[in-house]
Structures are given as structure tokens and as C-alpha cells.
Amino acid sequence: xxxxHAAAARPRWPPWTTGFSxxxxxxxxxxxxxxxxxxxxxxxxxxxxxxxxxxxxxxxxDLTVAGSAAARQRRPVRVALDPGGRSFTVSDRVSGSALxxxxxxxxxxxxxxxxxxxxNPVDLLPSGFTSSALTVGVWGREYSRAVTMSRAGWVxxx
Numbered sequence: 089x090x091x092x093h094a095a096a097a098r099p100r101w102p103p104w105t106t107g108f109s110x111x112x113x114x115x116x117x118x119x120x121x122x123x124x125x126x127x128x129x130x131x132x133x134x135x136x137x138x139x140x141x142x143x144x145x146x147x148x149x150d151l152t153v154a155g156s157a158a159a160r161q162r163r164p165v166r167v168a169l170d171p172g173g174r175s176f177t178v179s180d181r182v183s184g185s186a187l188x189x190x191x192x193x194x195x196x197x198x199x200x201x202x203x204x205x206x207x208n209p210v211d212l213l214p215s216g217f218t219s220s221a222l223t224v225g226v227w228g229r230e231y232s233r234a235v236t237m238s239r240a241g242w243v244x245x246x
Contacts, residue, residue, distance in 0.1 A: 143198035144233035168209035
């Protein structure tokens with residue numbers, strides 16, 4: 089009775105017929121790079137919007153924390169836009185010492201073009217009220233968000 093070998097039953101293909109040819113690989117790379125180039129403007133816009141949204145959320149958080157700091161210290165806290173228009177400082181109004189500074193410019197992870205305050209500076213009182221209502225505008229690549237703080241200390245991102 090003859091013996092059967094499984095290896096002998098498999099067809100033997102020449103080595104040059106397996107895998108991908110260089111032409112097939114070049115076609116795939118060309119198609120992939122074309123699709124990437126076509127989608128880049130939209131991806132860039134999405135990243136810019138995400139950065140502005142994140143910066144607005146950080147500003148809202150900082151304003152809320154500044155109000156909490158005023159209540160905790162039982163001393164007024166001042167929020168002032170720095171002259172460059174890309175950062176702001178939260179400081180103790182009485183002593184003038186800076187509690188923290190937030191930079192939102194192009195050289196940071198937020199990458200916004202500009203920040204504006206409707207009133208500068210604004211004092212946050214220990215009672216929770218503010219010296220004036222505040223709207224903080226955050227701009228980046230033709231997209232903007234507004235953070236508002238009422239006289240009662242309520243903070244909202246619009």
C-alpha cells in the first residue's frame with residue numbers, strides 16, 4: 089500500500105508568484121496619500137475647533153476656581169488680561185501677588201490666536217459676586233467661543 093505525504097500533495101508555486109508586486113504596493117501608497125491630502129483641510133479645521141473649545145473650557149474652569157479662591161481666602165481676587173492678549177492672570181487684589189497665570193497662545197497646547205475680555209480687570213468678591221459681568225472671547229482660525237460670567241459669579245461657555 090502506497091504511503092501518502094501531505095507535503096507532496098500541495099502544489100508548489102514559484103516564489104515570484106506569492107506576495108505583492110512593487111506596482112501593487114505603489115498603487116496602494118498613491119491612493120492612500122491622495123486620500124490623506126484631500127482630507128487634510130477638514131482635519132486641520134477639526135483640530136483648530138477642538139483647541140478653541142478646550143481653551144474655552146479651561147477659561148471657564150479658571151474663572152470658577154478663581155471665585156472659589158476668593159471665597160476660601162475671604163479676600164477679593166482679580167482676573168486681568170495680560171497686554172499680549174493671549175494670557176490672563178489671577179491675582180490677590182489686596183497684595184497683588186499672582187495666584188496663577190494661564191497662557192493660551194500659539195506656543196501652548198491650546199494654540200489660540202487671541203483672547204479678549206469685555207471688562208479688564210474684573211474683581212471676584214468673597215461673597216460670590218463680581219465687580220462687573222465678564223465675557224471672554226477665545227479665537228482661533230476663524231472660529232470663536234465665548235465664556236460669560238455674570239455679576240452673580242455664574243460661568244457659562246457659549
